[in-house]
Amino acid sequence: MNDQYRETEAGERYARAAFDLALDQKILDKVQADAETLKALLTESAELRAVVASPFYKSEVKLNALLAVAAKAKLQELTKKTLGVMAANGRLNHLFPLITAFNKLYAAHKGIVSAEVTSAAALSDEQTASLKAALTKALGGQADIRTQVDPALLGGLKVRVGSRLFDASLKTKLDSLKFALKKA
Template sequence: MAEEKSIVSGVSGRYATALFELALDSGAVDAVEADLSRFTDLLAESDDLTRLVRSPVFAAEDQLRAVSAVLAKAGIGGLVANFIKVAAGNRRLFVLPGMIADFRRLAAAHRGEVTAEVTSAEPLSDAATAALKEALKAKIGKDVTLVTQVDPALIGGLVVKVGSRMVDTSLRSKLNSLKIAMKEVG
């Protein structure tokens, strides 16, 4: 467990480690990860829910009541529901995205996987996701879990982060490099 604890830190790491240990003890790591992914999807779909999670303006009781209703409607219960409610009650809901990311890191490390953060200009197709996973697995030598996000400002290409390494093939970066080169010439 010492190795797993070293890959997360801070408040989000402490909460994620506690949830991971509970999930591991009850044999529910995959189920917890699936519920956390569903909640992450809810955050991505709802600006109001994101505002509720991030804003310090809402009282803990209001956050707890609202999050409880969202969890019930989404059918998310058990460890994840209790975990999110504890975070809300402790005024730590704003750290929830970090807690979820740290839990994913712990779960991936437990399975012997490496997590790669991938940012693309458009959502990746299933074929592109599979090809990227295979390419990263060939390069790294371990199974790779992709955490994807979309940033239209990239224009095209990808930004891939694995641990402390980053590969930026985005069109935005290439255009910025060209702009800098043109300034040096002129």
């Protein structure tokens, strides 16, 4: 069994525990916001990421760094306690898998469907809103879309929902036409 699998599995266990407690305490939305805050802080700060991931720092040092950040970010008590339990068990290096697993549990609970949209040019706010409404209707759940730009598409869109890919890009259509012409 590889280390990444163990990290993911441990992160999922901590996420499930935190999720269930947040649901019981009726603070699920607040704890989910904490998870997003922690993710942003870890993503933006190479120093914080290094402290949390490093095997050279003791759990106490890692926890103190995270609690200092948590105090400034005004994180929920449950979030701080979860960090404390992870530190006590030497599992703070599983923080990213915990955040990922918690966000998946939250999305499933709220009926939120995540979609990655790639377009040839940046979408306007109106186009994004229209696409979000269409995806919400088609998928039967609130759509949460992340957009990115890939000029190689030439036009159209690629929409990935889970493992499904809907490709309506001009590049793919031209490639299909090129392949069909070669066969003819």
